[in-house]
Amino acid sequence: MAAFGAGRISREALEALYDGAVRDTLRRFEETGSPVVTDGEQRKPSFATYPIHGATNLAPGGVTIPFKDGHTRQLPLLSAGPFLYTTFAASYLEGSQKYATRPLKQAVISASALSLLYPASGLPGYPREQFLEDLVRDAQTDIRRCLAAGVTVQIDFTEGRLCIKLDPSKKLLDAFVDLNNRVLAGFSADEKTKIGIHTCPGGDQDSTHSADVDYAELLPALFRVDVGSFFVQLASEADRPRVLKILGAHAKAKPDRRVFVGVTDPITPRVETPSEVRDRILEAAKFIDPANLGSTDDCGFSPFGDDTSTSRDIAFAKIQARVEGNAMASQQMGI
Numbered sequence: 001m002a003a004f005g006a007g008r009i010s011r012e013a014l015e016a017l018y019d020g021a022v023r024d025t026l027r028r029f030e031e032t033g034s035p036v037v038t039d040g041e042q043r044k045p046s047f048a049t050y051p052i053h054g055a056t057n058l059a060p061g062g063v064t065i066p067f068k069d070g071h072t073r074q075l076p077l078l079s080a081g082p083f084l085y086t087t088f089a090a091s092y093l094e095g096s097q098k099y100a101t102r103p104l105k106q107a108v109i110s111a112s113a114l115s116l117l118y119p120a121s122g123l124p125g126y127p128r129e130q131f132l133e134d135l136v137r138d139a140q141t142d143i144r145r146c147l148a149a150g151v152t153v154q155i156d157f158t159e160g161r162l163c164i165k166l167d168p169s170k171k172l173l174d175a176f177v178d179l180n181n182r183v184l185a186g187f188s189a190d191e192k193t194k195i196g197i198h199t200c201p202g203g204d205q206d207s208t209h210s211a212d213v214d215y216a217e218l219l220p221a222l223f224r225v226d227v228g229s230f231f232v233q234l235a236s237e238a239d240r241p242r243v244l245k246i247l248g249a250h251a252k253a254k255p256d257r258r259v260f261v262g263v264t265d266p267i268t269p270r271v272e273t274p275s276e277v278r279d280r281i282l283e284a285a286k287f288i289d290p291a292n293l294g295s296t297d298d299c300g301f302s303p304f305g306d307d308t309s310t311s312r313d314i315a316f317a318k319i320q321a322r323v324e325g326n327a328m329a330s331q332q333m334g335i
Contacts, residue, residue, distance in 0.1 A: 027099075113159050232296075301314075
């Protein structure tokens with residue numbers, strides 16, 4: 001990707017490399033025995049900015065995200081209207097569905113994250129409400145095209161805990177939940193069973209941006225999001241039983257929702273053992289009905305395209321441990 005950006009390789013050469021990476025990811029993912037796979041987002045420049053990649057109405061100077069290790073990521077700002085997606089996530093499925101033999105899950109970025117692109121000072125001739133209407137329309141299209149392709153969808157909401165850090169009053173968090181529900185209002189109850197939302201404290205270059213924010217501040221609002229599944233970072237949490245108790249209370253209040261708890265930590269190089277994964281699932285089953293419980297990885301292994309902190313071998317070893325540990329826990333619980 002860097003070589004293409006610098007003009008050292010052609011678009012055709014880059015596409016061939018993408019295609020090879022997707023094939024390799026799907027092959028290795030399926031070899032783990034995972035019943036659901038992804039293409040590893042191999043073609044995305046980042047999990048957050050793929051919808052605006054190549055857009056010409058952007059300027060620098062957007063929200064800066066500081067990570068614990070001192071590095072930062074900065075979003076761009078919209079410099080003029082209208083706001084339009086340049087890329088929809090379903091376009092990546094055209095490459096991955098050619099090779100996948102198991103059901104696929106496709107990640108999409110939340111509308112709330114993209115809402116940060118609108119400048120606080122506004123834009124002449126393009127009011128914020130018009131921007132939000134355009135954003136909601138394209139965010140719905142992003143999800144709808146994935147569902148139409150026959151895959152399940154995960155909305156990435158990593159900014160959930162972060163926005164509490166930015167605004168401890170939680171007004172921003174409430175606005176984010178309302179905006180995401182505005183997007184979800186365009187889908188039927190059956191479609192929502194195929195849509196989930198992911199939360200984590202970030203995982204870029206083996207560092208987090210909001211792990212110091214108490215989950216108790218986020219989870220009540222998170223469970224107001226009108227989706228069928230919740231994917232919750234948990235393996236790296238300092239006090240898992242405390243968080244599980246809160247999760248369990250919300251899960252009990254909404255017994256038709258599924259909760260996938262994180263059992264592997266992508267930002268640590270040590271590979272969890274299947275027994276560790278099993279024990280984490282059994283721990284979660286004390287608080288959450290096993291019929292509605294699933295396992296997941298805490299976060300993506302490389303959310304940004306230039307993050308090389310985790311090797312592919314480590315990533316697939318962790319996934320393999322998760323699959324095996326999940327099977328061990330299922331057998332022990334008799335499900």
